[in-house]
Amino acid sequence: MSGYSFYERAFRAFNQYPSLSKLLVVFTVSGGGVAAYSGAQPSGGAVCADSSSVRGICEKKKKVVVLGTGWAGVSFLKTLNNPSYDVHVVSPHNYFAFTPLLPSVTCGNVEARSIVEPIRSITKKKNVDVQFREAVCFKIDAGNKKVYCRSSQDTNLGGKEEFGIDYDYLIVAMGAKSNTFNTPGVEENAHFLKGVEDALKIRQSVIDCFERASLPSVSEEEKKRILHFVVVGGGPTGVEFAAELHDFVIEDLSNLYPAVKDNAKITLLEAGDHILNMFDKRITTFAEEKFQRDGINVKTGSMVIKVADKEISTKVRGSGQVENLPYGMVVWSAGIGPRPEVVDFMKQIGQTNRRALATDEWLRVEGCDDIYALGDCATINQRRVMEDIALIFSKADKNKSGTLNIKDFQEVVDDICERYPQVELYLKKKQMKNIVDLLKDSKDQSVEVDIETFKSALSEVDSQMKNLPATAQVAAQQGAYLANCFNRMEECEKYPEGPLRFRTVGRHRFRPFSYKHLGQFAPLGGEQAAAQLPGDWVSIGHSTQWLWYSVYASKLVSWRTRVLVVSDWGRRFIFGRDSSRI
């Protein structure tokens, strides 16, 4: 149905304006299919737009409130197709932004508007009743099942509108904010790169620096300071931004600002030993060498301790030596922390001193029925095998013999692996085929283990537990997973499909969330990229950049954004990046 709007509009346009056929527009988009125009109406299921007014039909609809329209929230909305919910979405942004392209927006490789899609456009094609409210949720009242929201606008349209929304199910997908680690001056002086507005501000600031440095009254030393761009954080975002900025300066700004181009300098500060440290060693080394060739100054082991007005102070790890670098612009991309609204909610439910909302493996917030949390604002608190080891043993030991044999095992092995995914990770690490291998020394089928042997065999399994990374990929998979649960809520209530409940009786309604890593890209500038794909397959170079283009074009949220991003890339190839200060 994603192609509906495109073909329907084109069809209408050609009918209404025969003269339109004079204009032939040819779009070539890689990676997309073609949907034939059927002339059918896009949806018919949503019969009651306002549930309060049509009591008879709608009063049974469960009210789902979604907070946030990032990857997790939008993925949930896109996947939800059960018309028995009345969905209310609250977010300060009325659009979804394709955040992996934000670094491209900072330097005009791609336009901001090409990577956003209005939430209302995304939801209007659905058979589910969705109401969007542009507001910030400032309080969650879990006791009364209500959220309190406030208009995020600061206009002369009226005061700060406040309103409450009741919910049956609440989905918290509010994302995270940049983490300053309480470093003094960061909030006031540094740029962040979390949202579209941030990217646009960075773009203006880069031009501001070049224009300022071009004024006749600016001294040579001051020029050097103004054109010193500092990026804090050697993660994928920081590295990509540094690379984009370098290309922008070399390919476009050098031609337009010949008098000051030699003063431009980029420094990348990383507290760890290497940049891109979550990637394979080969990628890290390649990136560091490429940046060195490009003249990007990579300083590893540098902790930022203060960002003053015109100077950034770093402390060298080890020696403890403090260095002050005069700068013109700082971009802070050093990690994420919880948003204040989420911190408030965590306090309310007793989850203090945490970096994100803890959920169970079904994404339900611990201690809160009917509240789910996903994306960057949540972490899954994976249950340890050791906590349940006695219960697992007794559940498996059907005949209560005190020992388990192979047959006993085989009946519960799938449930164990599903409920405790760390078991499977451990086996994979040890290159074992299944859990039975863990318990026996030989291929002998007659193995019998008692509880102590069982405990010691599984004792190291929990060491494999890892938090999921805070990426778009995880958030999107969680959103889709949760929507699928909601889609089949009634069905699964009757016929549970999850693993055995070891602590109580019966089965879990749903399978727990399980993340499938599809790989990760790190664009390095100069039409080169690195990619780490599943199975530790590493790809680096120009061809990887083309892979990056194809993957990103195909992953974009709508046909409109796909066409726009691809044409932006084409425009940049031909005309370069625009340096107008708007």
Next chain:
Amino acid sequence: MSGYSFYERAFRAFNQYPSLSKLLVVFTVSGGGVAAYSGAQPSGGAVCADSSSVRGICEKKKKVVVLGTGWAGVSFLKTLNNPSYDVHVVSPHNYFAFTPLLPSVTCGNVEARSIVEPIRSITKKKNVDVQFREAVCFKIDAGNKKVYCRSSQDTNLGGKEEFGIDYDYLIVAMGAKSNTFNTPGVEENAHFLKGVEDALKIRQSVIDCFERASLPSVSEEEKKRILHFVVVGGGPTGVEFAAELHDFVIEDLSNLYPAVKDNAKITLLEAGDHILNMFDKRITTFAEEKFQRDGINVKTGSMVIKVADKEISTKVRGSGQVENLPYGMVVWSAGIGPRPEVVDFMKQIGQTNRRALATDEWLRVEGCDDIYALGDCATINQRRVMEDIALIFSKADKNKSGTLNIKDFQEVVDDICERYPQVELYLKKKQMKNIVDLLKDSKDQSVEVDIETFKSALSEVDSQMKNLPATAQVAAQQGAYLANCFNRMEECEKYPEGPLRFRTVGRHRFRPFSYKHLGQFAPLGGEQAAAQLPGDWVSIGHSTQWLWYSVYASKLVSWRTRVLVVSDWGRRFIFGRDSSRI
């Protein structure tokens, strides 16, 4: 040379990245020619980038300072091709904006970035040495031939940088600002539509209104207020904006905001009797009828007397009745006035109580040698025939006989018509062929006139003097005219090509500026437009809209903007306008 960058870049790109040939981009642009790629360097004339450092070669270069990068300034820069000038451009914007498309930007028909071109891109292809400074000129010191400028940035890059620039010639092309006629509350509460930033703010505000009206706590009455859009001024800009907004609401926002769409209302306030009153009566009538059919509320004879926070007050002309209209957003497009910097300069040179800088017919500011003013910040003070009538007579009366005969006349008639263009306008109005017809009753060649007859024959001629309209067309022609004068300054000093100097001796160096009106468009929405072309030819309807598309596409400043605007139009046809609030 305008196609240079396009082909040169494409050529380089194909050489550097053979894999690029995989991507086939087909652009079809109407109205543009094709320049073959020659491989030649774009320029070679600019030998000294910094005139102070290479004294030997450059000290003879005359320093031209251009204030402003609107139509007049950029047209001057584009036409100037004499490398003997050292040009310094000062403007708070580092880009040129194609302002006739601003109303299209307000509703997302065209993106802001598609209608701007960096000044540095425009000037770098030239053989003239051009330095650009992003700053505001806050003082012109005509006595010392110096301008004082201040950085327009408000960033943490440093304090407000100030600097002075000496000049040999100063070109004031700073444009105008919106005129509030001192109406209370306009500055604080209304939007203007003069620059790209204004258009972007309006676009955000329209979405803000729709989002705010969609909040559940907003009453029905408040919804009506918030979605009441008021446009003040029935000139081409106001009318085009109202039409664009109507299309945006009907074609896009109605689908996305079904719950509030019926509350949306557009009111167009005009103090005069008709909207578009500078156009032919047929166009005015068509526009008024179309707006009535569209449901746009046109209120003529309505003077705005106050714009409060949420209410706009109007007084009906004639009855004097005051009406208060609750509104959500006001766009003020009621005329232009001088900028404060220009007002200061006018005071300095004794031109007080004027709406613009007065220049002579050669665009030179009255009373200031070497300062020129053009575009919206200037008006040409056309000299009256009656002021010079005795001198004209005596110049024509070569033999000092006290009377003029036909032969005497024929020698000066071209000079008179060139120096006093109102003569020609008067003749045209009276349907006479030339000035001789004005003096005689019959075709008799023996006519002889004395000074009194001469005076009375020409007495009504000055009534034909009119100020030029404050349009892009006038500004662009003035810029090109002045650049041509500068290009041939030395040559014309030796061989003056202007008309006779009636008050002194010899000839003027240049022909005076003469405006050629090429017609004017008024887009009316719904893919319809009106056009008034030279010779009072009027065209209205869908075909005129296509004419508008072709003319505007061909008039755009660069190949880049041309491609972008045309693809924006295509995008809007297919996908509609984006309603993301960024």
